[in-house]
Amino acid sequence: MLTESEKAQLDQHGFLLLESLIPSNITEQLREGALALAAAEQEAGKNHRYLANDSAQRVWNLVNKGEIFEEAIQQPKMLAAMAYLLGVDCTLSSFTVNVLYPGAPAAGLHIDYPLSALPTPRPSFPLVANSVWFLDDWTLENGATSCVPGSHRRLEALPEPGVEYSDALQICGPRGSVLIVNGAIWHGSSKNITNEPRVGLLGFFCRSILKPQQAQLKLVSDAVLSRATPTLKRLLGLDSLPNMNA
Ligand SMILES: O=C(O)CCC(=O)C(=O)O
Numbered sequence: 724m725l726t727e728s729e730k731a732q733l734d735q736h737g738f739l740l741l742e743s744l745i746p747s748n749i750t751e752q753l754r755e756g757a758l759a760l761a762a763a764e765q766e767a768g769k770n771h772r773y774l775a776n777d778s779a780q781r782v783w784n785l786v787n788k789g790e791i792f793e794e795a796i797q798q799p800k801m802l803a804a805m806a807y808l809l810g811v812d813c814t815l816s817s818f819t820v821n822v823l824y825p826g827a828p829a830a831g832l833h834i835d836y837p838l839s840a841l842p843t844p845r846p847s848f849p850l851v852a853n854s855v856w857f858l859d860d861w862t863l864e865n866g867a868t869s870c871v872p873g874s875h876r877r878l879e880a881l882p883e884p885g886v887e888y889s890d891a892l893q894i895c896g897p898r899g900s901v902l903i904v905n906g907a908i909w910h911g912s913s914k915n916i917t918n919e920p921r922v923g924l925l926g927f928f929c930r931s932i933l934k935p936q937q938a939q940l941k942l943v944s945d946a947v948l949s950r951a952t953p954t955l956k957r958l959l960g961l962d963s964l965p966n967m968n969a
Pocket residue numbers: 821835853855866867868869910911912913923925
């Protein structure tokens with residue numbers, strides 16, 4: 724379902740913007756749901772805040788936190804991009820809300836878990852990939868994701884903390900867009916100098932041979948598993964467990 728030009732962009736640049744992929748009513752529901760979860764976790768005092776002054780927040784394990792998220796993570800075009808990068812049996816590694824509150828600094832360029840822990844040279848083929856869901860317009864001011872085109876081919880190097888790389892581009896786009904990022908490219912959220920939160924989702928995937936960032940099968944409820952489609956079961960890793968059906 725990816726065009727040849729989309730595949731070429733992923734190969735050459737290491738990222739691909741799927742502009743206005745998600746209908747506006749779904750984008751709005753996802754945004755409301757994401758902010759409600761972020762507020763509820765703050766209220767419960769078990770929220771994951773990070774960056775200076777706790778100016779960013781993650782909400783983890785979205786597959787277990789609302790049917791709208793179960794459906795979202797099965798978005799066909801996004802999954803086609805993941806299948807192109809990671810194989811048709813790729814697995815969900817984690818699915819999170821990422822909110823950058825006003826004043827959040829740039830998170831810093833990085834490559835994704837677990838690539839930075841691997842010996843070099845790192846593999847030249849993708850092992851993990853992220854989908855960054857824009858639930859607001861992504862702008863130069865509110866923290867649009869920075870990417871260094873082609874950096875997935877730097878198999879030995881890593882971005883240095885605090886350094887501003889002149890070849891980094893901020894990827895801006897309208898709400899409802901989904902940015903596909905090869906986890907090996909140097910990327911990260913930028914600073915939010917607006918007065919509004921920048922609300923996004925991160926659907927992070929890995930090859931089925933890797934251990935996901937979150938133990939999906941331990942974290943999802945029986946209710947989610949019992950209504951899961953074959954696609955969702957596969958994403959949660961039910962098909963990647965050897966000898967389970969013997
Ligand atoms: O939220 C963003 O703009 C990017 C997040 C990111 O880089 C990551 O989680 O690895």
